[in-house]
Every structure is written in C-alpha cells, then in structure tokens.
Amino acid sequence: MVKTVRLEPIAQESAVETNGNLLSVLLHQELTVLKECGGRGMCATCHVYVNDGMGSLTPISRREQRTLAIITSCKGNSRLACQARVMGNGVIVEVPPGMYVNSIKDIESLIGRRAAQDLLHPLTGKVLVEQGKLITRSMMRQIENSKDLNLNDYFKHSN
Missing domain, CATH: 3.90.105 (Molybdopterin biosynthesis moea protein, domain 2)
Known part of the structure; x- marks a missing residue:
C-alpha cells in the first residue's frame, strides 16, 4: 500500500510503498544525498528532521541511535532516512540545510x-x-x- 511523505522546505509530496525508507523518498525527488555508508545507518549524509508523523515510522534502532548521537545537528526529531521506514501517512520530513x-x-x-x-x-x-x-x-x-x-x-x- 502506498503512503505519502511531504518534504519541507521544498513543499513536495512523494509516494512510497509501506515499509519503504525515507531515503528512497529523497532519491525519488532527486535530492542530493551522498548515502556515504551505503544505507547502513553509519553516517550523517541522510540525516533528516521529522516534523510530523514520527509515529508513522519504524522505531529507532540501536545502530541509528549510536549514529545520531555523533551528529552535531541532531535534535529530538532527527532520523536517518536510510533507517526510517514509512508505515503510515502523515510524515513530514525536513531536509537539513547545507x-x-x-x-x-x-x-x-x-x-x-x-x-x-x-x-x-x-x-x-x-x-x-x-x-x-x-x-x-x-x-x-x-x-x-x-x-x-x-x-x-x-x-x-x-x-
């Protein structure tokens, strides 16, 4: 089943299959994402802020927690797009500037x-x-x- 994710500040909506990760949404919108670790949750290059719908994503794993702990711009709503899988609608993601x-x-x-x-x-x-x-x-x-x-x-x- 397809879910919708909204990207800010570019005001774009993108469809993703249930259990698809946020990284696929970013790549579908042709945003430049280095995915330096190959999507293993070990770098900061797909770091995003989830402004709404955190409950519609899979829980944070221990590996993701460890990686988020070293990201200097990490906030309470930070996720790694490669690790966050979309399970429901209403997810609004902000791509950090830079x-x-x-x-x-x-x-x-x-x-x-x-x-x-x-x-x-x-x-x-x-x-x-x-x-x-x-x-x-x-x-x-x-x-x-x-x-x-x-x-x-x-x-x-x-x-």
Missing part, C-alpha cells in the same frame, strides 16, 4: 569564493564552513589539520 562534503577537493574547488550553503562533515554533520564565509587557503589548512574532525583519515579512505 551540503555534505564528499572530498576535500569539494572545498578546495571553492577557494576564493563564499560558501553558498553550509558545508558539512559527512560523518558528524558538523559545519566545516558556514554559509556566506569566504573560503581561503588558510581555512583549508585548518580543516585538513583539525584533529577533532579526523577529516584526513576519512578522506584517505573515501577517495
């Missing part, structure tokens, strides 16, 4: 320009570069050398 960085080259290519949107760490969702900030070479060195983000290790394994 762009998850897939590679350090994503940021390097923007040196000398202002970030059009927040640039986010792919595992924690931490803002690496705020919207409107000028991206400089010194900023890049700070990001590359930031020990709390472990970006160097992450990007070595992802490229």
Whole structure:
C-alpha cells in the first residue's frame, strides 16, 4: 500500500510503498544525498528532521541511535532516512540545510569564493564552513589539520 511523505522546505509530496525508507523518498525527488555508508545507518549524509508523523515510522534502532548521537545537528526529531521506514501517512520530513562534503577537493574547488550553503562533515554533520564565509587557503589548512574532525583519515579512505 502506498503512503505519502511531504518534504519541507521544498513543499513536495512523494509516494512510497509501506515499509519503504525515507531515503528512497529523497532519491525519488532527486535530492542530493551522498548515502556515504551505503544505507547502513553509519553516517550523517541522510540525516533528516521529522516534523510530523514520527509515529508513522519504524522505531529507532540501536545502530541509528549510536549514529545520531555523533551528529552535531541532531535534535529530538532527527532520523536517518536510510533507517526510517514509512508505515503510515502523515510524515513530514525536513531536509537539513547545507551540503555534505564528499572530498576535500569539494572545498578546495571553492577557494576564493563564499560558501553558498553550509558545508558539512559527512560523518558528524558538523559545519566545516558556514554559509556566506569566504573560503581561503588558510581555512583549508585548518580543516585538513583539525584533529577533532579526523577529516584526513576519512578522506584517505573515501577517495
């Protein structure tokens, strides 16, 4: 049976089969979702906010709880789209603003320009570069050398 999910702030409705996950809804609407972990609930790249209809989704698993615990922009209504399965109607999902960085080259290519949107760490969702900030070479060195983000290790394994 088909259920309807509404996406905000783009005001789009999308159909999904009962027990289909929210990630399929995002991909159906051609939203850019990195799904860096392949839909296993281990990264932040499909993090969404459920503004209404949380009871129409499957419960949060332990793996999802562990991943949500490291996402810096996590709220009480946070879910991983790859793990949240739609069981009923009335689900309203908000896609967090910003762009998850897939590679350090994503940021390097923007040196000398202002970030059009927040640039986010792919595992924690931490803002690496705020919207409107000028991206400089010194900023890049700070990001590359930031020990709390472990970006160097992450990007070595992802490229």
